[in-house]
Amino acid sequence: MTSPLSIAFLGLGVMGGPMTGHLARSGHRVTAFNRSEKRAARWQETWAEEGLEIAFAKTPAEAAREADIVFICVGNDDDLREVALGDRGALAAMRSGSLLVDHTTVSADMARHLAKEAGACGIETLDAPVSGGEAGAVNGQLAVMCGGSSKAMDRARPVMDCYAKSIVHVGPSGAGQTAKMANQMCIAGVLGGLSEAIRLAEAAGLDLGRTYEAISGGAAQSWQMDNRWNTMTAEKFDFGFAIDWMRKDLGYALDEAKRLGLSSPITALVDQFYADVQAAGGGRHDTSALITRLPKGASENTRIQG
Template sequence: MTAPLSIAFIGLGVMGGPMTGHLARAGHRVTAFNRSEKRAAHWQKTWAEEGLDIAFAKTPAEAALEADIVFVCVGNDDDLHAVTLDDDGVLTAMRSGSLLADHTTVSAKMARHLAKEAEARGIDALDAPVSGGEAGAVNGQLAIMCGGRDRAMERARNVMDCYAKSIVHVGPSGAGQTAKMANQMCIAGVLGGLSEAIRLAKAAGLDLDKTYEAISGGAAQSWQMDNRWRTMTADEFDFGFAIDWMRKDLGYALDEAKRLGLSSPVTALVDQFYADVQAAGGGRQDTSALITRLAKGSPTKTGIQADTQG
């Protein structure tokens, strides 16, 4: 436990809300801001019932006024720009020597730009996207991949520990976001294979529970298999990490790969499949709903057959 600090947390979504609560339970003095008043009221009520004393600000700048560290967890590049660099953004109020740590999954370009703007004001910056989903945030078991200077990393590490399972300093500014892109590409590829495997087992008339038992103890085992096999076989997708957000993340990954001169055909194909699920109204479903797109003989928008054998 680090000494109690004055902390601002901007963004009380399914991730940011639980993370803010963990900071208060760890003894820090926390001020929160959320753009949606309805969601802010929900968390205010929830924390009051728990006995947590968390203040609320009317703007990001107001939340950041006295903060030693400002954490941000919003939606995308534009959202992050709005709460940090706009007229009432946190950088207008943060004092020299404070720290800005961003948990939003954004582009590496945005992370580097924000770090440059912060450092010009004498503020340390860290891009620190997370993996682990809502359950990881609630249970304090997030994996955090970080980019920034050593000094920023060490200042943030002990504070973030209250909601982290692992914290890794990957490299300079933008490196945390690039690592998160790699994370999302891995998940997309695994879910593609898992979806096709479940379809094969179903079509062959196998007992799906026994099939899972048989293959999950070997080299095919993965987090997605252990946590999504049964829900995918039961056609249950109304939970978890939304396809809308996964497509945003994969877009960043594909853009960065293109910038680096790389081809990413597997990621691009899965992204196309997710676009079809969105078009069918499944954008808020869990990423495992990819299996609904891989129905027998269903074409992608480019005409590629998901099932080449019909």
């Protein structure tokens, strides 16, 4: 436990809301801001029922004015630009010597731009996107990949410990976002293979529970298999990390790969598959809904019996 600090948290979505609660439970003095007043009111009611004292600000600047550290977790580049750099943004109100930690998944270019703007004001930054989904945020088990200086890491790490199981300093500004891109590319590829594997087992008439038991103990095992096999086979997708957000993340990854002169055909293909699921109305479904693009196949006489 670090000494209590004055903390601002900007963005109370499915990730930011639980993370803000963890900070308050750890004894920090927390001021929160959310652009949607309706969602802010819901969190305010939830925390009041728990007995947590979290102040609410009407603008990012108001929340950030007295903060030692400002955390941000919003949606994309434009959202971050508004909350951090806008007319009522956090950066204009932050004190020299304070720290800004951005948990949003944004482009590496945006992370580097924010670091440059903040540095001109005497403020250090970390780009610190997270992985682990809503469950990871709620349970304090997020993986955080960070880009920035060692000094900024030393200040932020003991504070982030309250909602993270893994915190890794990857490199300078932008490195955290690039690591998150690699993370999303891995997930996309795994879910593509997992979707096809489930459809194969279904078409062959295999017992899906036994198939999972057989293959999850070997080299095919993955977080996606362990946590999504049952819901994918049951066609349940009304939870988790939305395809709309995954396509945003893969877009950043493909742009960065192009900037680096790389070809990423598998990621590009899975991204297009996700576009098909979006077009069919599945944009808010969990990323495992990728399987819905693949029809169930095989006639009864091709199924394995017994």
